[in-house]
Amino acid sequence: MELYKAAMVLGGVGDALGYRNSRWESCPSGVTILSELKALGGLEGITLSEDGWPVSDDTLMHIVTAQALVSDFWTLEDLYREMMKVYTETVAEINKRQPDPSTIEGCTQLKPDNYLLGWHTPFNKKGSGFGAATKAMCIGMRYWQPQKLDNLVGVSIECGRMTHNHPTGFLGSLCTALFASYAIQRKPLVEWGREMMKVLTVAETYCKKTIRHMAEYQENWFYFETKWQSYLEERGIAQQGQNTPRFPENFDAEKRDQVYKEWSSEGVGGRRGHDAPMIAYDALLSAGSNWTELCNHAMFHGGQSGATGSIAGCLYGLLFGMKNVPNGLYQNVEFRERLEELAAKLHKAANENEML
Template sequence: MMITRDMYRASMLLSAAGDALGYRNQRWEYCTSGPQIHQELLELGGLQNIWVQLPNWPVSDDTVLHLATAEALAEGEAMDALWPNMAGRYVEAMKDMEGRKPGPTSILGTSQLRPGEANGHRIPFNPTATGCGAAMRAMCIGLRYPHPSELEHLICVSVESGRMTHHHPTGYLGAVASALFTAYAVQRKPLVEWGAGLMTTLPLVQDYVRAVGVDVEANLSSWTYFTEKWAWYLEERGLSNGVGPPRFPPVYSPAERDDIYKTFSLDGWAGRSGHDAPMIAYDALLGADDSWEELCSRSMFHAGDSDSTGVIAGACFGILHGLTGVPEGNYQNLEYRTRIDAAADRLYDLAWGKVRM
């Protein structure tokens, strides 16, 4: 199947839509009840009746930082030039955070970046940088490096971009997962194989971290949580070997999902961390098939970091299914729509200008 420019646009658009819907101008990101969110959605008239646009439906820090990553990659620069460009864009993006609720680790990390200096993209190892701030902005890396032959580039950019704010494996391995899953969507890799594919990729990521030689001991000493939690999740779903179908709980309504998503989490706030934001997005994709409404129900409307899980799930869904079945109002008037389309087009040209699948 030929991958088209429209698929790339759908990926970036539905990522931002998933962010804005899950965020609902702070109201739903911080809601502690999935059933309450679903009830409020019903009172709004459902997804068909929602026009995601300012002032009521802004994008959060997730999309602002995802755009910063995408626009840095869109320059098409070699790695040495990419790092200061990306770091500079992250610093600049933090000036656009009024009402967007950036996480404390992203705020701290960007404050430590020095884009104009040698190695100014590197910040110290942070034993508490386990959040999802790296994962939520990395999907476009999979759009830029979607080919299996480019896995080394995907790993390198995911790790280095992630460590610019989240210098801890639980944080930046989330960026690897988000980028890898988006690349898998482009490759049309069966969904049931994605988690197992991540597990076979993680040793390659560790090899990269060793080879680069930055805070290796600290990174390796904190490595196991991400890998063990993903191994546990894949066992729960019966997907350890990458063979489906996935095994879901017999009852998996919004209330049950709230409880089960907490078991994915590091500290009880589902989707907050680098390991479980892509995990919930993946779980939602496995259960939604080609239904945007079901994807939203599972990935954006739950008692957790619902914009961060939605931004990842939306990106993968857009590549897999395009805009088919998505209410026009959910994406037509998105904040930063022009920038989103332009970044998608440029990433498509860079990824597919000389290569055809």
């Protein structure tokens, strides 16, 4: 239970830090951000609050996704209807927080009045953004058991393509949901990436069964897979038995910005569904239980730092709880009580003996 609470809250903390009311999220230089952080007194000198350090749309979408997952649904179709409802209801609020354009476009295409097909949105060639990945960790928290993998795959894909109907987008939601489940299972961190690669075939099978947009999916499917395979090989952990990640000798803020740009598809690290979870995962591999190092790698870089921070913070919470996190970062973070309440409900729902 405490790890669930830490995960939901630290997801918000990581988001608020990386976003910094859109100031740091739009800054192209991690060196500049770390310099400004030092002037603020470092992480110990910051007190997060709604006024000065609000969360972005990433945390709001994670909150309403969790809200749907703990609602009283009997079938997965009922769950998707609830997701569709909460997504359309939250558009006005997330519009105030510099949202991912794909999220807004996807939400406006949902049709809550259509009982049978309302969550089926058109294929979107621009729907490859990070927003599907940042709202899906709670899905892995809800369906963390290995025997519930089919539910995790189906729900994360449907949740992802409601707003980001492009493989690079919705495979990002599958990725972060899987990583959350692996954290709860206590699967060794170094195995997460290659285990996720195996599940991509399960995801492809699921998409074929739903018979929607398969021509477009096949044309765009392998980008996500290729990027992740390349990353795992770069870190030297692509094969079973390769359990020591290989990092550059000099991996300072300037070098990280360069590397993150190379992983991206448009020169902005963390902007897409493949590299937002990739940067968060890489930060965890590098930092371990060191919260400050995690922040340096995932929250303070010249890219989509709110997105990468929200994913990294949530996964850190599942692994380590509030360990090493200064009190000022989470005591008054925006929506803290709501995040903790949803965490308790997710924990209860995930561990009840039920079909869904």
